[in-house]
Amino acid sequence: MTNGMLSAGTTLTAEDGRSITVVGLLGAGGQGEVYRTRTPDGERALKWYYPGCATDQQLQIVEDLVGRGFTDKRFLWPQQVVLDDAGGFGYLMGLRPDRFRGLPELFRRQWPVQYQELLTAGIHMVEAYKALHSRGVAYRDISWGNIFFDPANGDVLVCDNDNAVVEGAVSGISGTMEFMAPELVRGDDGAIPSTQTDLHSLAVLLFMLLMNHHPLKGAAELRIRCLDEAAEKKLYGTRPVFVFDPDDASNRPDRLEQPTVLATWGVAPPALQKLFVHSFTEGLKEPARRVRESQWRDTLSKIRDTIVVCADCGRQNMTEPDAWTAPTCWSCGKALVRPAWLVVTTAHPRTVRTVRLGREARLYAHHLEAEPRRHDFSDAAVIAKLSENPKRPGQFGLTNKSQEIWHARRTDGTTQRVEPDRTVPLRPGLAVDLGNGVEAVVHTA
Structure with missing residues (x-):
């Protein structure tokens, strides 16, 4: 897009007195246009209001939002008001990365x-x-x-x-x-x-x-x-x-x-x-x-934890978290093979979650919380993952990716310390103390 209210090279002034230079138009919407700009802190996006939308009420709304200082990275939150000499205004925000x-x-x-x-x-x-x-x-x-x-x-x-x-x-x-x-x-x-x-x-x-x-x-x-x-x-x-x-x-x-x-x-x-x-x-x-x-949040999280991948066509299937019978694949119609699963129980308050142990299964930090404020599915938040024994294909274990020492208990009463980056072999009935009163027990069909 090349045409807009502001020309490339236009200099504006932010409320803190620093200069903002317009680089080019990114897009337009019902209230205004969005531009790429250069600021003393790097490139930012600038939303600039159409004259009919640049009201005193809208300016008050933007100033209130800026004043709240909301820094959640899931939001392109207004960071600073920008003004011109003719009474126009807009606000700076982060640029939307291309991956979105x-x-x-x-x-x-x-x-x-x-x-x-x-x-x-x-x-x-x-x-x-x-x-x-x-x-x-x-x-x-x-x-x-x-x-x-x-x-x-x-x-x-x-x-x-x-x-x-x-x-x-x-x-x-x-x-x-x-x-x-x-x-x-x-x-x-x-x-x-x-x-x-x-x-x-x-x-x-x-x-x-x-x-x-x-x-x-x-x-x-x-x-x-x-x-x-x-x-x-x-x-x-x-x-x-x-x-x-x-x-x-x-x-x-x-x-x-x-x-x-x-x-x-x-x-x-x-x-x-x-x-x-x-x-x-x-x-x-x-x-x-x-x-x-x-x-x-709770329902979507439980369903995500219980996805089953079809062994025939490789498609992911959502399953009912509390159901133990495996349905047929939505794509190929073949019966799904239900993998082993973990029952993860937290303490104070007690919550129970089911996590299917497919090949890419992971436990995250939020699995240790009864009421997680935020789900983080990044690699940094992984506390455990399913690992295949390189010497014995088809044999799997749970690898400790946390910084804590686990304590595993087998059905015969024997125990094992599982230090960070160590793996405990999966067996039916194996109970793993993940710390902070959280226990995971292995179940098989």
């Missing part, structure tokens, strides 16, 4: 993405918005246009954070119609964007991420001849019906026109289906009963 892609591209499946990355992205999304909500800030416009995704590992990056406001504040932006809570679409008295309406938007985003379809677009959408604003208000606000509402089949997906969501829903574990049904039945009618971020 837009969700619309993901929904078109432009890259081969497996369930592990999709579930990882879902976990990161709910934890990111939970971190924002815990600070008393509502995002207001959660949608597929404001969050980016790394298809290689599921990392996410939340952009356009100048939409966010303190809970309860009144502002002009209500959100993107497809993602807005029904009470906002209808314009109910007293309804304003809030953390409660964010929860509806988040549920829509998660459904689209995992099911590759909108949760309210079934047969009802196909009956609409012109999807204008009035039709959208009916679809999303006055008469919203979940495509898999157990008590109302009027909006079921059409098998010929909408086969994808029928297929993706059919292979979703019941634990995940249950949350979506709750979100788009009770949650549509009663905002206070919407699924919370912690519920999404």
